[in-house]
Amino acid sequence: xxxxxxxxxxxxxxxxxxxxxxxxxxxxxxxxxxxxxxxxxxxxxxxxxxxxxxxxxxxxxxxxxxxxxxxxxxxxxxxxxxxxxxxxxxxxxxxxxxxxxxxxxxxxxxxxxxxxxxxxxxxx
Numbered sequence: 001x002x003x004x005x006x007x008x009x010x011x012x013x014x015x016x017x018x019x020x021x022x023x024x025x026x027x028x029x030x031x032x033x034x035x036x037x038x039x040x041x042x043x044x045x046x047x048x049x050x051x052x053x054x055x056x057x058x059x060x061x062x063x064x065x066x067x068x069x070x071x072x073x074x075x076x077x078x079x080x081x082x083x084x085x086x087x088x089x090x091x092x093x094x095x096x097x098x099x100x101x102x103x104x105x106x107x108x109x110x111x112x113x114x115x116x117x118x119x120x121x122x123x124x
Contacts, residue, residue, distance in 0.1 A: 012040050019043040023050040031066040038073050049077065050086040052120070053098060067105040074115070075108040085109070086116040 013019065022041070024034050034051060077083045087106075089098035099117055102110060109115040 013037055014040045014042045016041070016043055018045055020045050021048045021050075022046060023052065025052045031063065031070055035066060035069045035073060038070075038077075044081075046077075046081060046083060048086070049074075049083050050088060052088040053090070064105075071106045071108045074106070075112070078109075078112075078114045084114055084116060086118055088118045088120050090120050 013022075019041070020043075024037070026034060074085050077085065087102065089102075091097065091099070099119070102115070102117060106115060
C-alpha cells in the first residue's frame with residue numbers, strides 16, 4: 001500500500017493496519033510532517049521504517065525540536081516493536097555532511113546504536 005499526500009496535507013496512517021514497510025522521502029525541513037504521520041500509525045505488523053533525506057535540515061529551533069520528537073518517537077518504535085529505522089542520506093549536499101550531523105539530530109537512536117545510516121548511491 002502506498003500512501004501519497006499532497007504537499008501540506010498530513011497522512012493518516014491509522015487505517016493502514018497491515019502496513020509492513022514504511023518509507024518517507026523527505027526534505028530536511030519536512031521532519032514535522034514525518035512525526036505527525038508516525039503518530040497516527042497503528043499497524044502492529046510494521047517491520048521496516050526508512051527515511052530518505054534529500055536535502056540538509058535547517059538549524060532553526062523549531063526544526064531541532066522536530067528532530068527531537070522524531071528521535072523519541074523512533075526510540076519508542078524500537079522499544080515497542082523492535083523496529084530499527086534506516087536513514088538514507090545524500091553525502092555532502094551543499095557542504096553538509098548528514099552522516100556527521102545525525103548524532104546531534106537523533107541522539108537517542110545513535111547513542112543506543114538503533115539506527116542504520118545508509119549513504120544514498122544513485123543507480124548506475
